[in-house]
Amino acid sequence: MVVGDVTTGTDVLIIGAGPAGYVAAIRAGQLDLDVTLVEKEAYGGACLNHGCIPSKALITATDVAHKARHAEEMGIHADPAIDLSGMVGWKDDVVSQLTGGVEKLCKANGVNLLEGTATFVDDHTVRVSHSGDGQGSETLEFEHAIVATGSRPISIPDFSFDDPPILNSRQALALESVPDSMAIVGGGYIGMELATVFAKLGTDVTVVEMLESILPGYDDDLKRPVKKRASDLGVDFHFGYTASEWYEPDGGVRLVAQPADDAAADGGTEGAEAVESERLELDVEKILVAVGREPVSDTLDLEAVGVETDERGFIETDSRARTNVDHVFAAGDVAGEPMLAHKGSMEGQVAAEVIAGEPAAIDSQAIPAVVFTDPEIATVGMTETEAEEAGFEPVVGQFPFRASGRALTTGDSDGFVTIVADESEGYVLGASIVGPEASELIAELGLAIELGATLEDVASTVHAHPTLSESVMEAAENALGHAIHTLNR
Known part of the structure; x- marks a missing residue:
């Protein structure tokens, strides 16, 4: 047992061992800095333990089962049984393997690991309250700090995640039996990914969305194939509703939703779904609340160090990941939108390099975003509209x-690849993909933007045949006006 406080010192204190924090720690260790990484739960953060990795594992597993059931055209007839507890066990094994890998990499790079919850005491001191088998606390003095505490699911009034019928995404990914029915409150990327998973497991899924369509922020032509595929899986949609209450009549669970006036008022845009106007009641087994995530910044006593946040709780940073306090940095979800693991890793690496005196800065022009629905959506860079607003004359292929x-030959041919480029110079400005392996294909186009490549560069790069990646080349050829395997635009 630790009696009282023990005070130690470190060059770089990092709070949070998610994709931003552990990457920052490893990079700082590589740069010969004395690093202490504090984590209150498991290494890898929400992404590795409760988000990105476990959700993609279940997406893959349910897709295997779904494809086996629907392979009659290929001459395959099968009806695989679903063992959700076994599926979850496999998912947990994957997570455990990766979590252990993160811990080993940190130790191999000289990172000091502490389990506990960190709060600021003053501008160069934190107190770490130990968790796990340890007891008591210790005080750490630091020269520089990187806050990488991530985000958590947003709750809504009267829908407590402590009530068994109410789930957040973390709890939904840990279910060991398939619910007969589920209402998902929120049609964003988390809601739609999990709607796909549970629909393929055989759950009757209903999505209740406040706005007029799914996946806010994405173009209608990208959302359309996703909405159609989800509907084909049996997912029902109700647009223009906000969840207001729930109760348990006769042992069941009933969700009550009211019309959202703002959604109704915003109707009429292209691709908008019909917005309903009557009170909605749904009898389901589970209610999944997926209305977004919020930064974890309210537990740190940031006022003790003087770090400022915006009205939503995000820590404001500059292009070098530095906060308003020169020696304190922030990276990952807690540092603002977009809340993407790979964006957080980049910010964490930049923060470590800046602390070490390297000329590093965040380059946000080519950060891809992916939605792992069926089909997948992936985007990078500018849309055609954004390019026009930035003063370019875009050409689209x-x-x-x-x-x-x-x-x-894969049996999955819905969707397309779109490339946006500057017409006068040919530089690739952005791209969007909806379709098979969109998450993998988008990397080539992100690299094109990063390197300042032109349409000619992409089109003249020989792509192996037959591959999905040829579609990227063909889209570039289409923008140039000499597509071979499709009519030119």
Whole structure:
């Protein structure tokens, strides 16, 4: 037992061992800095333990089962049984392997690891209250700090995650039996990914969304194939509703939702779904609340160090990940939108390099975003509209997967690749993909933006045949006006 406070010192204190924090720690260790990484739960953060990795594991597993059931056209007839507890066990094994890997990498790079909860005492001191088998606390003095505490699911009034029928995304990913029915409050990327998972498991899924369509912020032509595929899976949608209450009549669970006036008032845009106007009641087994995530910044006593946050609780940073306090940095979800693990890792690496005196800065022009629905959506850079607003004269090329031999041989040919470029110089400005392996294909286009590549560069790069990646080349050719396997725009 630790009696009283023990005071130690470190060059770099990092709070939070998610994708931003552990990357910052490893990079700082590589740069010969004395690093202490504080984590209150498991290494890898929400992404590795409760978000990105476990959700993708279940997405993959349920997709395998779904494809097996629907492979009659290929001459395959099967009806695999679902053992959700076994599926979750496999998912947990994957997570455990990766979590252990993060811990080993940190130790191999000389990072001091502490389990506990950190709060600031003053501008160069934190107190770490130990968790796990340890007791008591210790005080750490630091030269520089990186706050990488991540985010958590947003709750809504009267829907407590402590009530068994009410789930957040973390709890939904840990279920060991398939619910017969589920209402998902929120049609953003988390809601739609989990709607896909549970629909493929056989759950009757209903999505209740406050706005007029799913996936706010994405173009209608990207959302349309996702909405259609989800509907084909049996997912029902109710747009223009906010969840207001729930109760348990006769042992069941009833969700009550009211019309959202703002959604109704915003109707009329292209691709908008019909917004309903009557009170909605749904009888379901589980209610999943997926209305977004919020930064974890309210537990740190940031006022003790003088770090400022915005009205939503995000820590404001500059292009070098520095806060308003020169020696305190922030990275990852807690540092603001977009809340993406890979964006957080980049910020964490930049913060470590800046502390070490390196000329590093955050380059946000080519950060991809992916939605792991069926089909997947992936975007990077500017849309056509954003390019116009930035003063470019954009040219757009597109190639449909239905014209791809490889896509047809997979049995999945919905969607397309779109490239946006500057017409005068040919530089690639952005891209969007909806379709098979969009998450993998987008990297080539992110690299094109990062390197300042042109449409000619992409089109003249020989792509292996038959592959899905040829669709990227074909989209560039289409923008140049000499597409081979589709009509030119």
